[in-house]
Amino acid sequence: xxxxxxxxxxxxxxxxxxxxxxxxxxxxxxxxxxxxxxxxxxxxxxxxxxxxxxxxxxxxxxxxxxxxxxxxxxxxxxxxxxxxxxxxxxxxxxxxxxxxxxxxxxxxxxxxxxxxxxxxxxxxxxxxxxxxxxxxxxxxxxxxxxxxxxxxxxxxxxxxxxxxxxxxxxxxxxxxxxxxxxxxxxxxxxxxxxxxxxxxxxxxxxxxxxxxxxxxxxxxxxxxxxxxxxxxxxxxxxxxxxxxxxxxxxxxxxxxxxxxxxxxxxxxxxxxxxxxxxxxxxxxxxxxxxxxxxxxxxxxxxxxxxxxxxxxxxxxxxxxxxxxxxxxxxxxxxxxxxxxxxxxxxxxxxxxxxxxxxxxxxxxxxxxxxxxxxxxxxxxxxxxxxxxxxxxxxxxxxxxxxxx
Amino acid sequence: xxxxxxxxxxxxxxxxxxxxxxxxxxxxxxxxxxxxxxxxxxxxxxxxxxxxxxxxxxxxxxxxxxxxxxxxxxxxxxxxxxxxxxxxxxxxxxxxxxxxxxxxxxxxxxxxxxxxxxxxxxxxxxxxxxxxxxxxxxxxxxxxxxxxxxxxxxxxxxxxxxxxxxxxxxxxxxxxxxxxxxxxxxxxxxxxxxxxxxxxxxxxxxxxxxxxxxxxxxxxxxxxxxxxxxxxxxxxxxxxx
Numbered sequence: 247x248x249x250x251x252x253x254x255x256x257x258x259x260x261x262x263x264x265x266x267x268x269x270x271x272x273x274x275x276x277x278x279x280x281x282x283x284x285x286x287x288x289x290x291x292x293x294x295x296x297x298x299x300x301x302x303x304x305x306x307x308x309x310x311x312x313x314x315x316x317x318x319x320x321x322x323x324x325x326x327x328x329x330x331x332x333x334x335x336x337x338x339x340x341x342x343x344x345x346x347x348x349x350x351x352x353x354x355x356x357x358x359x360x361x362x363x364x365x366x367x368x369x370x371x372x373x374x375x376x377x378x379x380x381x382x383x384x385x386x387x388x389x390x391x392x393x394x395x396x397x398x399x400x401x402x403x404x405x406x407x408x409x410x411x412x413x414x415x416x417x418x419x420x421x422x423x424x425x426x427x428x429x430x431x432x433x434x435x436x437x438x439x440x441x442x443x444x445x446x447x448x449x450x451x452x453x454x455x456x457x458x459x460x461x462x463x464x465x466x467x468x469x470x471x472x473x474x475x476x477x478x479x480x481x482x483x484x485x486x487x488x489x490x491x492x493x494x495x496x497x498x499x500x501x502x503x504x505x506x507x508x509x510x511x512x513x514x515x516x517x518x519x520x521x522x523x524x525x526x527x528x529x530x531x532x533x534x535x536x537x538x539x540x541x542x543x544x545x546x547x548x549x550x551x552x553x554x555x556x557x558x559x560x561x562x563x564x565x566x567x568x569x570x571x572x573x574x575x576x577x578x579x580x581x582x583x584x585x586x587x588x589x590x591x592x593x594x595x596x597x598x599x600x601x602x603x604x605x606x607x608x609x610x611x612x613x614x615x616x617x618x619x620x621x622x623x624x625x626x627x628x629x630x631x632x633x634x635x636x637x638x639x640x641x642x643x644x645x646x647x648x649x650x
Numbered sequence: 651x652x653x654x655x656x657x658x659x660x661x662x663x664x665x666x667x668x669x670x671x672x673x674x675x676x677x678x679x680x681x682x683x684x685x686x687x688x689x690x691x692x693x694x695x696x697x698x699x700x701x702x703x704x705x706x707x708x709x710x711x712x713x714x715x716x717x718x719x720x721x722x723x724x725x726x727x728x729x730x731x732x733x734x735x736x737x738x739x740x741x742x743x744x745x746x747x748x749x750x751x752x753x754x755x756x757x758x759x760x761x762x763x764x765x766x767x768x769x770x771x772x773x774x775x776x777x778x779x780x781x782x783x784x785x786x787x788x789x790x791x792x793x794x795x796x797x798x799x800x801x802x803x804x805x806x807x808x809x810x811x812x813x814x815x816x817x818x819x820x821x822x823x824x825x826x827x828x829x830x831x832x833x834x835x836x837x838x839x840x841x842x843x844x845x846x847x848x849x850x851x852x853x854x855x856x857x858x859x860x861x862x863x864x865x866x867x868x869x870x871x872x873x874x875x876x877x878x879x880x881x882x883x884x885x886x887x888x889x890x891x
Binding site for chain 2: 249252256260262263264535546549550552553554555556557558559561642643644647
């Protein structure tokens with residue numbers, strides 16, 4: 247058996263032999279570590295829930311224009327190339343982006359005026375599995391619109407637009423197929439997600455321009471199209487601020503939910519700082535306490551350490567003896583702290599389950615957090631026991647042997 | 651016969667209760683296979699000399715301190731102390747020495763078997779039945795699985811003797827190994843101890859306060875005398891052998 251494993255074996259046997267003393271050390275460590283883990287679990291759980299809520303609601307990623315602008319296609323191309331942009335889509339004037347939808351098959355027939363929302367691939371408002379309208383005769387209706395129209399997926403609607411052109415009232419109809427019904431959170435009012443082409447066609451019709459694809463007559467379209475606004479979504483909540491600032495630099499007046507995001511980020515930062523201050527004080531206290539205990543323990547074990555010296559233990563073995571025992575305390579203390587933490591976590595999450603969304607937890611830790619906890623505990627124990635180990639190595643064997 | 655220990659003018663100064671006590675060894679030669687007894691009254695420095703011989707106590711000054719365990723290459727113990735080569739001293743102890751402490755010096759967290767086997771385990775010696783055989787000879791076979799805490803003083807001393815002999819060292823030192831037991835037990839234990847040492851051809855160095863007892867056992871006594879010092883307040887305890 248190699249010397250080091252022999253030292254481990256002897257240190258463990260002594261540790262178990264003095265189980266009452268060892269248990270006291272373990273309890274002392276768990277008494278500090280378990281509340282730290284609960285505190286961090288609460289901080290992590292609360293902040294995670296808030297961040298999750300922010301992330302889950304794509305409206306928090308949205309940056310909206312205030313008023314009308316004049317955006318050309320190349321502006322949209324530039325925005326699409328930015329790494330912090332998840333989705334950008336031109337918008338026409340709000341007043342022109344409406345349509346009346348008829349469900350003639352319903353009894354009685356239903357008619358609802360809806361807002362048109364241009365959509366496309368990557369639209370964060372529509373779920374992943376939701377098909378995107380790409381043709382002029384396809385729509386995804388909002389939940390509210392679907393309910394009012396009494397229509398479902400695959401249903402057929404009649405889209406209707408009206409205008410006054412050349413002094414005459416005109417109305418056009420367009421058969422539409424419902425590809426999907428959007429989630430309630432996607433758009434809370436009566437709305438229809440449509441392709442950009444349909445939105446542009448709607449504006450052109452209202453502005454008296456011809457839409458040859460749909461057979462709507464009117465004046466010739468402008469040579470270069472511009473858009474009055476956009477639908478813009480940042481890639482993550484952490485990109486919103488930078489993206490908003492970039493748009494402001496372009497002279498645009500934009501709005502976002504940055505204030506709410508910042509509030510959560512600030513809360514996260516403050517709670518993290520608070521946690522680490524408390525944890526640092528606790529770990530210093532624990533290290534000092536463990537260090538003092540080990541120091542005293544080395545004094546108490548002078549006889550045993552001297553005997554080990556006498557029978558031929560090297561200096562390293564003598565240093566490792568108290569250090570290993572401190573590491574045993576760290577490992578067992580951490581295990582006990584994890585058990586206590588898991589119990590408290592379960593209790594807290596059950597207690598506050600009603601106030602939380604399904605699947606959300608008020609108190610939780612990730613596997614890596616347990617790893618960090620054992621790492622810090624082992625580090626503190628090593629630090630605390632090192633001085634004790636060095637003290638052990640300086641004991642002159644004859645001193646301890648005389649006490650036998 | 652080759653010398654195992656050769657000491658010339660070895661001194662150890664100790665300050666105890668305000669008085670300076672100086673152990674002086676002007677000359678001490680111990681040959682391989684010898685049975686030597688350091689004899690003197692309590693407090694005269696027998697244990698101190700044993701500690702220096704077993705290399706767990708650093709002398710204060712030395713003219714010559716040579717250890718030649720195998721009778722071939724002598725090792726300068728003083729140089730090892732001077733150069734802080736403690737691991738070299740550890741190696742010498744574990745390979746060549748067994749030490750029986752006055753009160754046993756057993757590790758309380760190991761069973762009797764593990765205590766006896768400790769020195770063998772450190773040397774990675776396999777279990778060849780030596781521990782069991784020693785325990786049988788010393789009459790402690792039934793105690794092998796017990797912890798030292800529940801043994802009598804006499805039994806602990808026997809375990810300590812077994813531990814000192816288990817790895818078959820060429821030199822065994824014993825510090826009044828029977829001081830804590832009655833005379834009948836003492837004679838019996840020492841008889842077994844010296845018998846085993848004889849069997850193994852071991853050099854034995856024992857500290858004792860009873861000259862008659864060690865002479866009866868056939869050991870060479872190295873006597874201690876107190877000698878006034880030229881320095882004020884210093885008591886010289888001199889071992890001459």
